[in-house]
Amino acid sequence: MTEKTLLVEIKDLKVEFDVRDGIVKAVDGATFEINRGQTLGVIGESGCGKSMTARAIMNMVPKPGKVVSGEVLYHRCIKSNGSEVTDIVNTVELDPDGDLIRRIRGGEIGMIFQEPMSSLTPVYTSGSHINEALFLHRLVPVRTVGGQMAAEIQKYRHVTKEEAHEIAVDMLRRVGIPKPEQRVKSYPHQLSGGQRQRVMIAIALSCQPVMLIADEPTTALDVSIEAQILDIMRELQETVDMAILFITHNLGVVAEMAEEICVMYMGKIVERAPVVELFYEPQHPYARDLLKSIPHVGRKSRERLASIKGMVPDPFNLPSGCLFHPRCTEYMPGKCDRIEPGWTQVAENHWASCLLYEDV
Amino acid sequence: MAEEKQTDYTPPAEDILLDVKGLRKWFPITAGLLRRVVGHVKAVDDISFFVREGETLGLVGESGCGKTTAGRTIIRLYEPTGGAVYFKTRTQTSDGSIKWVNLLDFDKKQMFPIRQEIAMIFQDPVGSLNPRMTVFDIVAEPMAIHGKGSGAEAEETVSRLLERVGLRPEQMRRYPHEFSGGQRQRIGIARALSLNPRLIICDEPVSALDVSIQAQTLNLLQDLQADFNLAYVFVAHDLSVVQHISDRVAVMYVGKIAEMTYSDELYNNPMHPYTEALMSSVPKPDPKYHSERIVMQGDVADPSNPPPGCYFHPRCQYAKEVCSQETPEWRELRPDHFVACHRAEELQLRGV
Numbered sequence: 001m002t003e004k005t006l007l008v009e010i011k012d013l014k015v016e017f018d019v020r021d022g023i024v025k026a027v028d029g030a031t032f033e034i035n036r037g038q039t040l041g042v043i044g045e046s047g048c049g050k051s052m053t054a055r056a057i058m059n060m061v062p063k064p065g066k067v068v069s070g071e072v073l074y075h076r077c078i079k080s081n082g083s084e085v086t087d088i089v090n091t092v093e094l095d096p097d098g099d100l101i102r103r104i105r106g107g108e109i110g111m112i113f114q115e116p117m118s119s120l121t122p123v124y125t126s127g128s129h130i131n132e133a134l135f136l137h138r139l140v141p142v143r144t145v146g147g148q149m150a151a152e153i154q155k156y157r158h159v160t161k162e163e164a165h166e167i168a169v170d171m172l173r174r175v176g177i178p179k180p181e182q183r184v185k186s187y188p189h190q191l192s193g194g195q196r197q198r199v200m201i202a203i204a205l206s207c208q209p210v211m212l213i214a215d216e217p218t219t220a221l222d223v224s225i226e227a228q229i230l231d232i233m234r235e236l237q238e239t240v241d242m243a244i245l246f247i248t249h250n251l252g253v254v255a256e257m258a259e260e261i262c263v264m265y266m267g268k269i270v271e272r273a274p275v276v277e278l279f280y281e282p283q284h285p286y287a288r289d290l291l292k293s294i295p296h297v298g299r300k301s302r303e304r305l306a307s308i309k310g311m312v313p314d315p316f317n318l319p320s321g322c323l324f325h326p327r328c329t330e331y332m333p334g335k336c337d338r339i340e341p342g343w344t345q346v347a348e349n350h351w352a353s354c355l356l357y358e359d360v
Numbered sequence: 361m362a363e364e365k366q367t368d369y370t371p372p373a374e375d376i377l378l379d380v381k382g383l384r385k386w387f388p389i390t391a392g393l394l395r396r397v398v399g400h401v402k403a404v405d406d407i408s409f410f411v412r413e414g415e416t417l418g419l420v421g422e423s424g425c426g427k428t429t430a431g432r433t434i435i436r437l438y439e440p441t442g443g444a445v446y447f448k449t450r451t452q453t454s455d456g457s458i459k460w461v462n463l464l465d466f467d468k469k470q471m472f473p474i475r476q477e478i479a480m481i482f483q484d485p486v487g488s489l490n491p492r493m494t495v496f497d498i499v500a501e502p503m504a505i506h507g508k509g510s511g512a513e514a515e516e517t518v519s520r521l522l523e524r525v526g527l528r529p530e531q532m533r534r535y536p537h538e539f540s541g542g543q544r545q546r547i548g549i550a551r552a553l554s555l556n557p558r559l560i561i562c563d564e565p566v567s568a569l570d571v572s573i574q575a576q577t578l579n580l581l582q583d584l585q586a587d588f589n590l591a592y593v594f595v596a597h598d599l600s601v602v603q604h605i606s607d608r609v610a611v612m613y614v615g616k617i618a619e620m621t622y623s624d625e626l627y628n629n630p631m632h633p634y635t636e637a638l639m640s641s642v643p644k645p646d647p648k649y650h651s652e653r654i655v656m657q658g659d660v661a662d663p664s665n666p667p668p669g670c671y672f673h674p675r676c677q678y679a680k681e682v683c684s685q686e687t688p689e690w691r692e693l694r695p696d697h698f699v700a701c702h703r704a705e706e707l708q709l710r711g712v
Contacts, residue, residue, distance in 0.1 A: 195659075227655050231653075294575070297599050312540075
């Protein structure tokens with residue numbers, strides 16, 4: 001493994017929605033970081049704030065939600081005068097319609113959404129979708145020296161129409177769409193669900209982002225297509241050295257894709273660990289119960305599943321202390337319902353937010 | 361009209377409740393001004409299976425394989441194109457004794473009493489409950505329609521049912537929007553139970569639910585099955601869920617059943633290449649598990665224009681010449697292990 005360089009640091013991020021019935025804390029103090037080339041999985045049940053965290057990174061939290069505190073530090077790599085300079089940008093403080101965030105969004109950080117049909121415009125062909133991204137973000141050096149890019153070249157220009165078409169066809173080929181020369185002229189309704197999701201990936205990757213945010217990219221797909229898409233994502237990651245923030249509720253998918261996993265519950269990150277450790281030695285009771293509650297293919301059937309009792313609390317009426325204590329099997333009366341757990345390191349690279357590991 | 365048509369049907373075994381033979385549902389494709397039929401989507405094309413009393417049969421497959429259509433055609437929510445559905449009913453005779461009937465011979469009026477015995481649970485817990493009706497109204501509606509209890513009696517039955525599915529009886533005056541997704545699915549289950557059915561068709565009952573709620577719902581379904589001796593036809597796309605809940609599983613591909621056998625047998629010794637590939641594609645929730653995944657090339661065949669021979673042959677890694685020419689026969693190769701594949705005997709396939 002190569003040396004770790006920070007790419008995105010998220011510090012104490014809080015996203016709140018001010019709705020008629022009160023304030024919903026969608027993300028409540030999330031802190032984690034992503035390194036270059038790393039795949040980080042974020043898992044949790046619906047409404048736990050995983051998608052909002054991703055949107056906050058791109059500074060596109062939908063109204064009435066807003067980022068109330070915390071920062072997202074994006075370590076931007078800029079080539080100038082032959083040397084690389086890292087510029088740290090706090091994306092949540094940028095003007096959401098500003099020039100810089102628009103360059104980052106889609107260009108340097110790509111995103112794939114869950115529903116491929118509603119994320120593609122029905123009146124544009126798959127090729128024009130890719131071209132749109134390319135015209136906005138893809139820059140090529142003004143001149144090349146002997147076929148090789150000279151390091152000192154500073155002038156970049158936008159791609160031309162012909163180049164964009166060429167790149168679009170190439171991208172479609174790389175994501176495994178048959179006959180890309182013809183498919184580049186297809187409209188979304190002429191493509192199958194799996195092909196649409198491939199086009200989405202092609203759009204996101206056409207600008208060579210340093211990070212890809214994949215928000216439930218395979219949830220709407222069948223298992224056979226899901227397997228194809230996951231393979232493509234892994235292959236492409238190997239060739240382009242890109243970090244992936246993989247958001248899903250499917251524990252099987254995350255076990256295959258991620259190197260490290262964050263478990264979220266009610267807007268908070270309750271556990272963070274490398275993938276093998278999380279699956280074999282989960283420390284937080286929520287993570288433990290969650291892993292036990294899924295049926296496994298191939299395991300003896302007709303056993304009862306372990307289920308987490310109760311349900312996710314009402315966001316307007318949150319329990320005191322640890323948010324998980326009313327459902328927790330390790331509930332310690334007098335402690336869990338009073339004290340809010342901190343962030344404890346339980347092993348190397350393994351953190352949990354639970355009073356079991358705190359001396360209080 | 362079928363005038364008291366005594367079906368000359370003898371079930372292959374005593375404990376069989378439902379026997380589906382050669383069921384077909386083709387949806388017409390129309391074109392032009394005159395809406396002329398130019399072709400058919402063969403959503404369900406000649407499938408046969410049976411369900412025993414108190415057992416769960418899983419119907420699994422990718423989207424568009426016809427599993428939902430099969431479930432709905434059995435209880436005549438869709439008008440079938442052909443085939444027969446034999447059901448062991450108790451409502452056709454005055455003394456409640458057993459009688460075998462072919463549901464596809466029945467008209468609407470004759471189907472009416474049968475609907476007490478076959479209930480359905482739907483996928484979408486939001487869309488399947490009327491937002492203007494209270495929980496009491498929703499759960500009591502089947503009883504009102506069939507004239508089973510009213511007033512205080514109905515109220516007592518509803519509160520008993522709600523309690524049984526894990527809801528508080530005092531919530532029965534509330535409306536569906538006041539409940540979470542998992543609770544709404546419980547309301548749907550209570551409604552399905554209200555007429556003491558013997559067969560419940562569950563159409564993706566847990567796919568809209570979160571994992572922790574999914575586990576609770578699956579456990580509830582299993583408990584109810586044990587208590588009331590219910591048979592389930594469990595339609596789902598999630599192989600791990602299907603394996604967990606089913607006694608036997610039928611794998612569907614483009615309107616046909618590819619393979620059907622006991623759940624453990626299917627997962628350990630699959631005999632159809634599609635089953636093998638499908639199971640190997642499921643991401644395993646175990647980061648240490650690494651196996652050669654069989655990635656199926658291309659997309660699911662178009663049911664309006666399926667390939668010749670075996671529908672799976674363009675994606676099958678074991679396909680031979682015969683596969684693209686002849687339709688494989690539906691054969692019982694081992695006891696209770698049915699498969700439709702030309703090469704089932706010679707292939708050594710990998711389970712999970």
